[in-house]
Amino acid sequence: MEGMIKVSYTVMCKNDVYIELELKQLLENEKVLKAIKGEFAKGLRNIDVQSKENTEILIKSHKTVYEFTASKNDFADLLELAEEDARKHKRLKKECDGVELVDIVTVD
16 A cells, blocks of 8 residues: 555543533532632522533543654554654653554545
């Protein structure tokens, strides 16, 4: 196969966070409710905070997406190549020891 592919990846760390919760759960927390009322209904009394739909909320670590290009012939080794690229650019630090492939795009 001839041609190139553009690979996007992020660095995975031990202290990464990924939490899914529903808006209902968030609004049941007293500290969150107090902060919302203090910010948007300051000085008002007898205020209820409600949601119309039960929307999911994600709390996750912000990730920087890095990119590199490789030959289509190297498709089977993309994970290893991404790890090499991360080591080469000193993106793997103390608590960060792996990479996660985000996207693979063919470039003509």
